[in-house]
Amino acid sequence: xxxxxxxxxxxxxxxxxxxxxxxxxxxxxxxxxxxxxxxxxxxxxxxxxxxxxxxxxxxxxxxxxxxxxxxxxxxxxxxxxxxxxxxxxxxxxxxxxxxxxxxxxxxxxxxxxxxxxxxxxxxxxxxxxxxxxxxxxxxxxxxxxxxxxxxxxxxxxxxxxxxxxxxxxxxxxxxxxxxxxxxxxxxxxxxxxxxxxxxxxxxxxxxxxxxxxxxxxxxxxxxxxxxxxxxxxxxxxxxxxxxxxxxxxxxxxxxxxxxxxxxxxxxxxxxxxxxxxxxxxxxxxxxxxxxxxxxxxxxxxxxxxxxxxxxxxxxxxxxxxxxxxxxxxxxxxxxxxxxxxxxxxxxxxxxxxxxxxxxxxxxxxxxxxxxxxxxxxxxxxxxxxxxxxxxxxxxxxxxxxxxxxxxxxxxxxxxxxxxxxxxxxxxxxxxxxxxxxxxxxxxxxxxxxxxxxxxxxxxxxxxxxxxxxxxxxxxxxxxxxxxxxxxxxxxxxxxxxxxxxxxxxxxxxxxxxxxxxxxxxxxxxxxxxxxxxxxxxxxxxxxxxxxxxxxxxxxxxxxxxxxxxxxxxxxxxxxxxxxxxxxxxxxx
Numbered sequence: 001x002x003x004x005x006x007x008x009x010x011x012x013x014x015x016x017x018x019x020x021x022x023x024x025x026x027x028x029x030x031x032x033x034x035x036x037x038x039x040x041x042x043x044x045x046x047x048x049x050x051x052x053x054x055x056x057x058x059x060x061x062x063x064x065x066x067x068x069x070x071x072x073x074x075x076x077x078x079x080x081x082x083x084x085x086x087x088x089x090x091x092x093x094x095x096x097x098x099x100x101x102x103x104x105x106x107x108x109x110x111x112x113x114x115x116x117x118x119x120x121x122x123x124x125x126x127x128x129x130x131x132x133x134x135x136x137x138x139x140x141x142x143x144x145x146x147x148x149x150x151x152x153x154x155x156x157x158x159x160x161x162x163x164x165x166x167x168x169x170x171x172x173x174x175x176x177x178x179x180x181x182x183x184x185x186x187x188x189x190x191x192x193x194x195x196x197x198x199x200x201x202x203x204x205x206x207x208x209x210x211x212x213x214x215x216x217x218x219x220x221x222x223x224x225x226x227x228x229x230x231x232x233x234x235x236x237x238x239x240x241x242x243x244x245x246x247x248x249x250x251x252x253x254x255x256x257x258x259x260x261x262x263x264x265x266x267x268x269x270x271x272x273x274x275x276x277x278x279x280x281x282x283x284x285x286x287x288x289x290x291x292x293x294x295x296x297x298x299x300x301x302x303x304x305x306x307x308x309x310x311x312x313x314x315x316x317x318x319x320x321x322x323x324x325x326x327x328x329x330x331x332x333x334x335x336x337x338x339x340x341x342x343x344x345x346x347x348x349x350x351x352x353x354x355x356x357x358x359x360x361x362x363x364x365x366x367x368x369x370x371x372x373x374x375x376x377x378x379x380x381x382x383x384x385x386x387x388x389x390x391x392x393x394x395x396x397x398x399x400x401x402x403x404x405x406x407x408x409x410x411x412x413x414x415x416x417x418x419x420x421x422x423x424x425x426x427x428x429x430x431x432x433x434x435x436x437x438x439x440x441x442x443x444x445x446x447x448x449x450x451x452x453x454x455x456x457x458x459x460x461x462x463x464x465x466x467x468x469x470x471x472x473x474x475x476x477x478x479x480x481x482x483x484x485x486x487x488x489x490x491x492x493x494x495x496x497x498x499x500x501x502x503x504x505x506x507x508x509x510x511x512x513x514x515x516x517x518x519x520x521x522x523x524x525x526x527x528x529x530x531x532x533x534x535x536x537x538x539x540x541x542x543x544x545x546x547x548x549x550x551x552x553x554x555x556x557x558x559x560x561x562x563x564x565x566x567x568x569x570x571x572x573x574x575x576x577x578x579x580x581x582x583x584x585x586x587x588x
Contacts, residue, residue, distance in 0.1 A: 087116035193222035272303035309571035377411035437556030456483035459493025505579025
């Protein structure tokens, strides 16, 4: 595996590497600084970056000429030729301007493409592109229209998605009608498992628990759609039984979920709630053993954090990684040529290729000495390749994964831009660990992150909201692309986070939920889903993305506190309880 991956990389660079040894980036030859300037400029003004790259005086000295060409083709790209304005070119033009944040212009070309759409495939392409623009504009009415058109064109593919969107926008009765339509349509040709699951979720939301269980049990009898849908059904069935105080059947469903799910996170969730069910049934010793098993099997899970809380066990400090500009030199599992290559890739911010190179020596790293393993994992951390590292660790057997995760926990939690975060947090009276936790989840500290809805930068700020905050804070902000600037992004994002906390009496659970889903949505959940126990409220959050988001923000904050504190500490219950009482929430 290593050989073929390395050949892929080296073929791209073989000419230069065969001639000479590349200088280390810290020597900073002129072209390295120029290249970094172009990288920064490309996030601010693509046309100016294009001009600069076309005027390079050092192109012959640059070690990777093909990288220049690739970057030039990206920065200097032009809208597709519309000499013959056919459907495909009009769609490409719309996509071009949407990718450049010019949504109005993108919409103009999309309207022209509509008149050219003749085939079913073309019409689906049109409405899929329209749906992306509607989502970015956060236009509910137009988004529903686009989803409905897709459903009409291809019910098998889009009908359930349309029903989910109706349900999301509180058009529940229409969602049920659409799902019943799907039951008739899919009766002989397609498994109804997902349809029955969504019907069960709607009944559960309506507090019709028994009816929800009927749908869940029916769904479990249907042919398997996917293991993802199957495990969701099991988890929601377990949860309904738990809320009905039926702890024995709940525990059995959690056990089935643990046995059937391939995902580490889902297994950890099942273990935690199994332990809580056992506690409710006065099986205290068994409950403690289950919680201890959870801590052992998954050292960095949200549910492990809750297990510490249940067991009243203190968290201990974790030694963080320190910046080390010579870390690559310590990687003896890389040969000299590979080290040079990695140094160049880092200088050019070519992280995708750096990731391929690092993963090509994965097997060697697993059997290397402890200092070599530490350097290897620290390299992932330094490059912000946290997510790829987690994916790689999850492919290992449990014993090896647990051992490495416990030893190199710091590699899973990047924390760059500490100075900027601390200053902005002090200005807004925020806990900097909370800010780091949110950035870790929003962008994994990637300043160039961009979501499908055009949330941008480290804290995934929406441009429309950024403009309002920039005016209030008197910040110099004129272009959406400026949100890729870490300093500006953190200043705006922390102000937004402070406003969310103020909305919810300082409760960080509700503030983080609203940062992800919106304040109005969270307020509606409090009316329909309030629980005395904030942990149970989190489990009942209807948006899967937001539910996961809130859990991981709590987990992240605990770990950042462990990195930056030098003393043991217990779970800070005030994070959950501050401003939580129902009467206080109603007084907002």
